[in-house]
Amino acid sequence: MIEHLLAALSPLNLVFALLGVAAGTIIGAIPGLTATMAVAVLVPITFGLPPQSALILLGAIYTGAIYGGAYAAILLNTPGTPSAIGTTFDGYPMARRGDGDLAVSVACLSSVIGGLVGALALLLLAPPLARAALAFGPTEYFWLAIFGLSLIAALSTGDFIKGMIGACLGILMAMIGLSETSGEVRFTFGSQTLLGGIEVVSALIGLYCIPVLIDLVARPDRHLEHPPETRGFRLPEALRILWVERINALRSSAIGTLVGALPGAGGSIAGLVAYSEARRVNRRPPPYGEGNPGGIVATESANNATVGGGFIPTLVLGIPGTPPDAVILGALLVQGVRTGPALFSGASDIVYTFIFGLFLATVLMLPVGLLIGRFAYGAIVRAPKSALVPVVAFMTVIGTFAIRNSMSDVLLMILLGVIGWLCKLRGFAVSPIVLGLILGRIAEKGFVQSWTIGSAIGDLPGQFFGRPLSLAIIAMTALGFIYPFWPRISAWLRRRPAAPRAAQEAPSRARVLLDLGAIGIMAAVAITALVQSAGLGRDAAVFPRTIAIAMLVFCALAALRTLVARIVTDEPSSGSWPRRIALPLVMLIAAMLVPQIGFLASGLLMGLALMVVAEYRPHRPSGWLILAVSVAVAILAFTLAFRDLLAVPLPAGRLF
Amino acid sequence: MKLMTLAAAAFGLIAGAAAAQDWPQGDVQYIIPFGPGGESDITARLQQPYFKELYGKELVISYQPGGGGAVGWSQLNTMPGDGSVIMGVNLPHIILQPARGNVGYQTDDITAVYMFHFTPDAIVVNADSPYQTLEDLVADAKANPGRVTFSGSGKGSANHLAQLLFDEMAGIQTTYVAFGGTGEAVTALLGNQVSAEWGYTTVGKAQGDQVRMLAVAMEERHPAFPDVPTFRELGYDLVSGAYRGVAVPKSAPEEVRKAVSDAIGAINANPEFRQRMLDGGFALIDIPYGEAMDAFMAERKTTYLNAAQRAGLIQ
Numbered sequence: 001m002i003e004h005l006l007a008a009l010s011p012l013n014l015v016f017a018l019l020g021v022a023a024g025t026i027i028g029a030i031p032g033l034t035a036t037m038a039v040a041v042l043v044p045i046t047f048g049l050p051p052q053s054a055l056i057l058l059g060a061i062y063t064g065a066i067y068g069g070a071y072a073a074i075l076l077n078t079p080g081t082p083s084a085i086g087t088t089f090d091g092y093p094m095a096r097r098g099d100g101d102l103a104v105s106v107a108c109l110s111s112v113i114g115g116l117v118g119a120l121a122l123l124l125l126a127p128p129l130a131r132a133a134l135a136f137g138p139t140e141y142f143w144l145a146i147f148g149l150s151l152i153a154a155l156s157t158g159d160f161i162k163g164m165i166g167a168c169l170g171i172l173m174a175m176i177g178l179s180e181t182s183g184e185v186r187f188t189f190g191s192q193t194l195l196g197g198i199e200v201v202s203a204l205i206g207l208y209c210i211p212v213l214i215d216l217v218a219r220p221d222r223h224l225e226h227p228p229e230t231r232g233f234r235l236p237e238a239l240r241i242l243w244v245e246r247i248n249a250l251r252s253s254a255i256g257t258l259v260g261a262l263p264g265a266g267g268s269i270a271g272l273v274a275y276s277e278a279r280r281v282n283r284r285p286p287p288y289g290e291g292n293p294g295g296i297v298a299t300e301s302a303n304n305a306t307v308g309g310g311f312i313p314t315l316v317l318g319i320p321g322t323p324p325d326a327v328i329l330g331a332l333l334v335q336g337v338r339t340g341p342a343l344f345s346g347a348s349d350i351v352y353t354f355i356f357g358l359f360l361a362t363v364l365m366l367p368v369g370l371l372i373g374r375f376a377y378g379a380i381v382r383a384p385k386s387a388l389v390p391v392v393a394f395m396t397v398i399g400t401f402a403i404r405n406s407m408s409d410v411l412l413m414i415l416l417g418v419i420g421w422l423c424k425l426r427g428f429a430v431s432p433i434v435l436g437l438i439l440g441r442i443a444e445k446g447f448v449q450s451w452t453i454g455s456a457i458g459d460l461p462g463q464f465f466g467r468p469l470s471l472a473i474i475a476m477t478a479l480g481f482i483y484p485f486w487p488r489i490s491a492w493l494r495r496r497p498a499a500p501r502a503a504q505e506a507p508s509r510a511r512v513l514l515d516l517g518a519i520g521i522m523a524a525v526a527i528t529a530l531v532q533s534a535g536l537g538r539d540a541a542v543f544p545r546t547i548a549i550a551m552l553v554f555c556a557l558a559a560l561r562t563l564v565a566r567i568v569t570d571e572p573s574s575g576s577w578p579r580r581i582a583l584p585l586v587m588l589i590a591a592m593l594v595p596q597i598g599f600l601a602s603g604l605l606m607g608l609a610l611m612v613v614a615e616y617r618p619h620r621p622s623g624w625l626i627l628a629v630s631v632a633v634a635i636l637a638f639t640l641a642f643r644d645l646l647a648v649p650l651p652a653g654r655l656f
Numbered sequence: 657m658k659l660m661t662l663a664a665a666a667f668g669l670i671a672g673a674a675a676a677q678d679w680p681q682g683d684v685q686y687i688i689p690f691g692p693g694g695e696s697d698i699t700a701r702l703q704q705p706y707f708k709e710l711y712g713k714e715l716v717i718s719y720q721p722g723g724g725g726a727v728g729w730s731q732l733n734t735m736p737g738d739g740s741v742i743m744g745v746n747l748p749h750i751i752l753q754p755a756r757g758n759v760g761y762q763t764d765d766i767t768a769v770y771m772f773h774f775t776p777d778a779i780v781v782n783a784d785s786p787y788q789t790l791e792d793l794v795a796d797a798k799a800n801p802g803r804v805t806f807s808g809s810g811k812g813s814a815n816h817l818a819q820l821l822f823d824e825m826a827g828i829q830t831t832y833v834a835f836g837g838t839g840e841a842v843t844a845l846l847g848n849q850v851s852a853e854w855g856y857t858t859v860g861k862a863q864g865d866q867v868r869m870l871a872v873a874m875e876e877r878h879p880a881f882p883d884v885p886t887f888r889e890l891g892y893d894l895v896s897g898a899y900r901g902v903a904v905p906k907s908a909p910e911e912v913r914k915a916v917s918d919a920i921g922a923i924n925a926n927p928e929f930r931q932r933m934l935d936g937g938f939a940l941i942d943i944p945y946g947e948a949m950d951a952f953m954a955e956r957k958t959t960y961l962n963a964a965q966r967a968g969l970i971q
Binding site: 036040043044047134135136137138177178179180181182183184185190192195196197199263264313317318319320323325326327329330331333334336338339340404405406445448449452453455456457458539647649 | 683685687691692693694697698701702704705708714715716717718719720721722723724726727730731741756757758759760802803804805810811812813816831832833834835836839840842843844846847848849850862863864866932935936
């Protein structure tokens with residue numbers, strides 16, 4: 001063991017671990033750049049390296065990228081990677097109230113803990129955990145996805161019915177395109193763009209980030225509370241939080257390791273499950289979803305634990321636990337390293353050196369992560385709105401493009417952003433839609449496979465409800481769904497009137513009509529899905545049809561409530577309409593100009609236009625010039641980094 | 657044999673060097689229309705270092721997944737044809753997908769310039785499975801129609817087609833469960849969620865003694881598995897699998913098509929590369945651009961379309 005530890009600590013490996021973590025953190029911080037892409041880009045560099053060093057470099061990048069996703073989640077309400085969705089729930093509220101620096105430090109410490117627990121499990125428990133992961137069949141993945149969806153009860157910000165409608169909408173969106181389990185093309189309305197389905201990361205960027213940008217330009221006030229003075233890393237405070245949340249951190253790390261070891265799940269589910277559990281047992285104010293640091297601890301420790309966890313099936317079974325693992329597996333094969341049980345038992349220098357390298361990278365993440373986090377926080381807090389908006393908007397465009405090298409994805413991202421913003425306005429929270437979009441595919445696949453196997457063996461109920469692991473997940477799901485309603489249920493059980501709701505004034509006629517209109521549109525989506533399903537085969541139609549019917553039922557319930565009880569939940573947005581409309585419009589026009597004048601040219605045009613849209617203070621010409629130059633330099637820097645460092649084929653058009 | 661390989665390698669190097677004068681001008685984008693970790697990705701990764709060795713330029717692999725490859729292929733012809741972009745191409749995908757529905761491209765829209773390997777279909781079972789031979793499995797399926805379940809990668813895919821054809825040949829009825837890729841299908845097999853897997857010889861190689869292959873759909877036995885019989889030996893005329901190669905956009909001029917074809921051929925001729933491919937359970941083929949490719953595609957098209965029709969996959 002010791003010799004492997006020493007091998008991992010060679011100067012070359014130390015440098016690689018440090019560089020890898022730093023590069024990974026920066027890449028992960030940019031929405032759209034995922035750990036998968038970061039690792040894929042760097043694989044060729046590793047061909048010339050000894051296998052151990054190559055693996056350490058790749059593992060360090062991966063670790064850093066998963067952590068880096070937390071910055072955008074906390075500071076821009078935009079999960080940089082799907083693993084960081086749960087980080088937005090409490091991280092962004094903390095940043096809004098001026099605790100963004102604290103949130104970033106808490107995320108860093110939690111990530112280090114999660115990473116260490118995951119790596120420890122990889123070192124000590126890999127073969128048994130890999131066996132355990134195999135017990136998860138299609139049925140268990142189906143129930144696990146449903147368990148993740150149970151978070152909707154908590155995430156729908158006070159309106160459960162609208163949350164469920166949003167989740168159904170998300171699931172139906174996930175059904176778009178060529179289906180894996182049936183081989184049929186669904187809900188594309190003849191569009192080539194939709195054939196491959198809605199890309200999850202670009203949808204995340206659109207649904208989370210565009211509404212933030214729209215609200216940013218609506219009013220002249222600052223993006224985040226400005227801290228009164230520089231408070232450093234607020235490390236003592238963060239350490240105290242971690243000490244209070246130590247059980248949470250360890251439980252979430254364990255969940256992250258286990259879920260990470262499941263080849264069909266991955267970081268997003270791990271974070272959500274850990275968040276859900278932390279929320280259920282939390283007794284400390286403020287409530288989860290309103291800026292409780294416990295939520296960050298749960299998600300960030302869980303998602304970094306999936307790094308070590310995901311390597312378990314990758315190295316033991318040769319089956320990648322997560323998409324970045326798949327890339328690393330490919331790199332290993334090129335290096336001539338064959339994975340499988342022999343790798344652990346036999347001559348396993350490479351594996352153990354690699355695991356110690358992972359420890360090393362995780363520990364290095366503490367100083368590197370804190371430093372970069374401090375810088376990111378400072379940049380976002382200090383930047384004037386008129387610089388922040390265009391640069392972030394450009395980041396969303398270039399990040400979305402880089403995922404599949406597709407301009408159609410960019411247009412779709414902006415449109416989804418507008419849809420998300422409108423949904424939010426009418427009281428349909430974005431998070432349930434996103435959950436539906438991510439978990440819908442996993443749920444459908446598991447459902448159809450279980451259905452097929454259950455029918456074949458002639459025991460459908462047994463397949464879905466007779467497996468012990470499934471039953472355990474079902475029980476946890478029931479708890480997750482019921483928990484948010486527990487205060488009311490317990491009051492009812494004790495035959496006492498529930499705590500009176502805050503007296504609401506009767507909604508105006510206009511608000512009632514708008515609410516009914518929004519519910520009507522949702523119902524129309526469900527009916528469209530039903531009609532379209534009629535032309536599909538059984539395997540392709542069963543899941544979307546079920547969801548569409550459920551969506552209609554929820555729409556009917558919501559309409560009834562609005563009409564009878566006169567309860568309307570919505571989230572009014574105030575501020576300048578011209579600016580709010582201009583933001584997505586400028587982005588759409590710029591995206592459409594790309595094929596003509598090129599990516600950089602339209603990016604610069606967009607940046608300068610958005611600078612004007614976002615600026616409220618008057619400037620002298622020299623002030624405008626300085627602003628314009630800084631925005632242009634930032635956009636140029638991003639473009640060059642993407643094009644030359646990451647080899648993203650940005651369209652050049654007629655100009656540049 | 658060895659001499660011939662060497663000669664082929666030498667020839668490939670010369671051909672590659674001649675083409676290198678004008679191609680590649682810079683790094684070449686190699687788009688894999690699938691996610692990472694699959695056979696297409698792994699073989700591309702294996703090619704990557706040899707490309708650099710030949711030309712001193714990078715072969716930059718990127719992923720454009722979606723629609724079982726259809727998203728990438730439907731966009732291939734919108735990409736620059738100057739040789740800066742090449743794309744992985746798979747059979748039977750590009751033949752069966754357009755035949756089954758509108759996927760945004762037709763088979764003839766794809767300009768394949770080199771097919772470099774294939775993965776033969778194989779029936780794989782868990783090491784602790786009661787099926788010792790193919791006959792055990794067939795007997796069980798005859799006694800219990802529909803109860804024998806197979807995992808496999810995708811619907812309307814090479815695995816699915818093989819299952820349908822074999823059911824017909826053996827006069828049995830089994831249940832095919834589609835998974836999202838070979839990795840997921842193998843996971844289900846290892847976890848005993850299904851009775852067997854319709855996979856490739858690569859699965860047998862990657863999983864070692866955790867699994868057992870009952871038969872391979874090749875003309876002759878795979879050199880890496882001398883003990884595993886072919887379907888033909890056992891009386892079933894099944895030779896099938898998935899072929900992989902490289903395509904260029906339609907706008908690519910003749911010289912570029914030729915140069916790319918030569919490059920892939922030169923890599924295929926490298927003995928070290930060949931060994932690595934065989935070690936991975938792949939089987940190498942050499943179908944270069946020109947008449948050979950036209951004849952190969954025409955033959956494959958007839959074979960797959962006939963088989964798919966017989967199996968009821970297409971009308």
